[in-house]
Amino acid sequence: MRRKRTLVVAVVAAVVLAIGAGAGIARTVGGADEQVTAPAAGKAAAAAVKAAGGGKAVEVEYQDGDGAGVYEVEVRRPDGSQLEVHLNGQFQPVGTAADDDSGSESDDTGS
Numbered sequence: 287m288r289r290k291r292t293l294v295v296a297v298v299a300a301v302v303l304a305i306g307a308g309a310g311i312a313r314t315v316g317g318a319d320e321q322v323t324a325p326a327a328g329k330a331a332a333a334a335v336k337a338a339g340g341g342k343a344v345e346v347e348y349q350d351g352d353g354a355g356v357y358e359v360e361v362r363r364p365d366g367s368q369l370e371v372h373l374n375g376q377f378q379p380v381g382t383a384a385d386d387d388s389g390s391e392s393d394d395t396g397s
Contacts, residue, residue: 322348322357334359334371337379341369360385 322330331343334357341363349356357373368385 322346326357329377330357330359330373333373333377333379334361337371337373337382338363338369340364344368356380 326348327346330346334346335341335343338361341361343359344362345360347358349358355375357375357377359371359373361369361371363369370383370385371379372381372383374380
């Protein structure tokens with residue numbers, strides 16, 4: 287009985303942490319951007335990190351400027367460089383842009 291209760295507490299704690307992590311990286315800026323929900327932010331972050339070849343997602347935004355929504359995820363790679371990964375509504379990569387955090391970006395894939 288005690289073992290089962292410990293397992294339940296561990297699972298609940300993991301779920302709470304996962305939701306909190308998704309909400310922690312979800313952020314929007316003004317304009318036509320929309321709020322990114324925790325589940326969507328988590329999916330976008332995981333897809334972007336995979337597309338970047340590893341690292342940590344530090345910011346997730348959703349742009350719906352021309353009717354075709356795009357997630358923009360900033361990924362900090364293990365070597366310290368940053369990459370902005372663009373994902374479509376199905377969380378598939380559609381482009382990347384090097385992000386040096388200086389305010390200028392260079393487009394790597396033509397997105």
